[in-house]
Amino acid sequence: MSARYHSKLRIPEAPFRPRENPDYSFLHLPSPEDVAKPDCMADADTIRQLAFSMVRVLDDDQNAKGAWDPQLPVSELLEGLRIMTLTRLYDDRLFRMQRQGKLSFYVKCTGEEAIAVAQAMALRSGDMLFPTYRQQGLLLARGRELVDMMCNCISNSRDNQKGRQLPSLYSWKEGNFFSVSGNLATQFSQAVGWAMASAYKGEDHIASAWVGEGSSAEADVYHALLFASAYQAPVLLNLVNNQWAISTPQTVACGGTTFAVRGLGFNLPSIRVDGNDLLAVYAVTRWAAERARLGGGPTFIELFTYRAEGHSTSDDPDAYRPKDEWHSWPLGDPVARLKTHLIQRQQWSDEKQEELEYTLTEELTEAWGEAESYGSLQDGPHWPLSSMFDDVFKEMPAHLRRQRHQMEM
Ligand SMILES: Cc1ncc(C[n+]2csc(CCOP(=O)(O)OP(=O)(O)O)c2C)c(N)n1
Secondary structure, eight states: OOOSSSOOOOOOOOOOOTTTTGGGSOOOOOOGGSOOOOOTTGGGHHHHHTSSSOOOOOOOOOOOOSTTTOOOOOOHHHHHHHHHHHHHHHHHHHHHHHHHSSSSSSOTTTOHHHHHHHHHHOOOSSSSEEEEEEEEEHHHTTTOHHHHHHHHHTTTOOOTTTSSSSSSSSBBGGGGGGGOSSSHHHHHHHHHHHHHHHHHHTTTOEEEEETTTTGSHHHHHHHHHHHHHHHHHHHEEEEEEESSSTTTEEEEHHHHHHHHHGGGTTTEEEEEEEOOHHHHHHHHHHHHHHHHHTOOOOOEEEEEEOOSSOSSSTTGGGGOOOTTTTGGGGTTTTEEEEEEEHHHSSSHHHHHHHHHHHHHHHHHHHHHHHHTTOOOOOTOOOOOOOGGGGTTSSSOHHEEEEEEEEOOO
């Protein structure tokens, strides 16, 4: 036995734990002007640096700078702010309803609103979305009725999933929003398959999938990257790094570098972007969508953000991270940042934001009242139990017919 060799195990840790003072100054955040914007058909190998750096547009003072500025018209920025604000207020309302016993469960996306909203704005309505449970902003941006989303969460008679899904796991066929799966990471392979079919048929629709950084430890993600790369499928593969997978810090799934670099091993253009900057997320998504539509294949995108609240209504983040750590997050609050940007351009004001929040709150109150008119969690009406046998097989097999009959007896 040699005394000179000692293997060493690194135990991945969170940067800060409860009662510590979070200080994220160790993060390297380039200024928007430091990151070049390549042509969207650039060879993946020539733009490797984008996987290590970070695309930003809004600087620390919320001025738009640099080559990635998408130069969106003010009307679109205001619409982005409106939908992000609606997403936050919708989450707050449904969270409160859960605490009052009117929902069984809920997942907020607080702090991450810019991702879904900007990406929905940058994609076309015919593009197919394969989301996680934290992209409710996609639905709101695509115009899903609030009442329908709420009925989905209450599991009442108007729930389009007939009470079979956990609240927050939405599905909206007409909006090209694929059913959210409780089995994490399955959507990555599904999106690649859908995109391959779209290209095979010669269509110009592309697919976009999202996965959390924790779920990116699942092998499904790498099957998807391989197929996307081998077949050059027109798909956007978005990894949302919100720092936490319930109580597991991102260091466990990461391996000490950026998540974006994973795409490089598959020869995919791989870009890391400030996920709390609506302009930057929009610009990167447009770049990748344009590439996919022009036949340039997939792009792997790491959206760098922070999960501001608990994982879900079943979680207490104060048990594993400093209280209010979000306020120390150097990339700030996406809603406040866009609001400040627009105020500085004299296109918005605090008073207008207050007015907007008031109007949206009224809309939410009205929608909740209407949603409960289709049934409440406590009193129903709910879908009949026997309906669980429907929609599984085109023609119901004999053994299921027998089981349904037994249930109805
Ligand atoms: C295949 C699978 N493994 C584990 C779980 C349990 N689970 C649900 S959410 C979650 C954390 C996911 O974290 P992350 O992917 O980082 O996404 P986030 O919730 O932070 O958006 C886990 C482990 C699951 N639903 N499916």
